[in-house]
Amino acid sequence: MLTASQIDRWLQEDIGHHDVTNDVRGETTGRLVAKESGVAAGIDAAGAVFDHLGVNIDREVADGDSVDAGETVLTTSGPARETLRAERVAVNLAGHASGVATKTREAVERAAEVASDVRIAGTRKTTPGLRGIEKRAVVAGGGDTHRLDLSHMVMIKENHIAEMGLETAVKTFRERASFATKIEVEAESAEQAKRAAAAGADIVLLDNMTPAETEETVDALSDADDAGDVLTEASGGIALNDVADYAATGVDIISMGSLTHSAPSLDFSFRTG
Structure with missing residues (x-):
């Protein structure tokens, strides 16, 4: 407002x-x-x-x-x-x-031409002072806002993992967060993605993976017995020309900073x- x-x-x-x-x-x-x-x-x-x-x-x-x-x-x-x-x-x-x-x-x-259920989401790469307008614009275009600010979701990134360890980070933030707050973990490999899902992540962010690597990781999580109903998100330098390739991988969400910053x-x- x-x-x-x-x-x-x-x-x-x-x-x-x-x-x-x-x-x-x-x-x-x-x-x-x-x-x-x-x-x-x-x-x-x-x-x-x-x-x-x-x-x-x-x-x-x-x-x-x-x-x-x-x-x-x-x-x-x-x-x-x-x-x-x-x-x-x-x-x-x-x-x-x-x-x-x-x-x-x-x-x-472009995503819908390949997969009807994949979501296109914005990121927090917004212009200071204009986030509300830019996030509403993403919605106007048919996209998802993703998290509006740091309080909307816990995102465990590589720096958290380096400092705390993946499993410890998930456990610690789960204890601190509200029951209504989802936890997302950034993963740089299929093995790390499986660890994140097993540790209890609600969403696994597949960071800077190629479409082939993304598909391999999505398949690995589908086959894992302890992955639960974890959602998968592709992110990292994804451009318009890449959207169809990522949508074809079976990933649930494609997030694009370029929607707002470029x-x-x-x-x-x-x-x-």
Whole structure:
């Protein structure tokens, strides 16, 4: 949920201390228009910026809707000065979020062509201050948010294993965590993945494995008597062109940091009058 103070910080960053350019009187109308096709996201956030400055808004599409080039996604009416001051922040938010949603949708569709039940997930590789918007954009594109912050799941990574040992780390964090908190363990080999499952991990993250290595590990866990119902997640430098190959391995989740840290913005423009 956006707060007034967050919007104020965005506006202050863009307006500065002496805005001469946008010191315009009177009333005006405006349209936020997609200049290329994609998946809309961040429309509520863009609208909130205008609303914060007393500009009336009407949303023409919802987050998750497909949009075509030339399509209006948001209309405004109100004071010209405030409309122009909100414009750039709103366009940046919608463009960035829609870029994340568009890339996520493409990854989801590529995976679905191979396996209908594999999930595409984001990561915590988000822009500071924009995690909420970026995570919502992943959902708008059909993806899964993964954990929102460190409190949502225990993830035992290579540094924890190096310091504590795999089995000790799982036991220790299981004792500290709530019964509702899942534990995920990062594994770099099929043998380590089997150890993690046997130790009681709910999810095993197959870190930086090739599709062939991922499939081998998924099969090994399926054959292990003590693996239980452990979920498997492929992660580590996975690009759009790799998604189908990983989806074919039988893995449950494919997580992609590139959904948020490398998605190109969808091109929007704002037109008044």
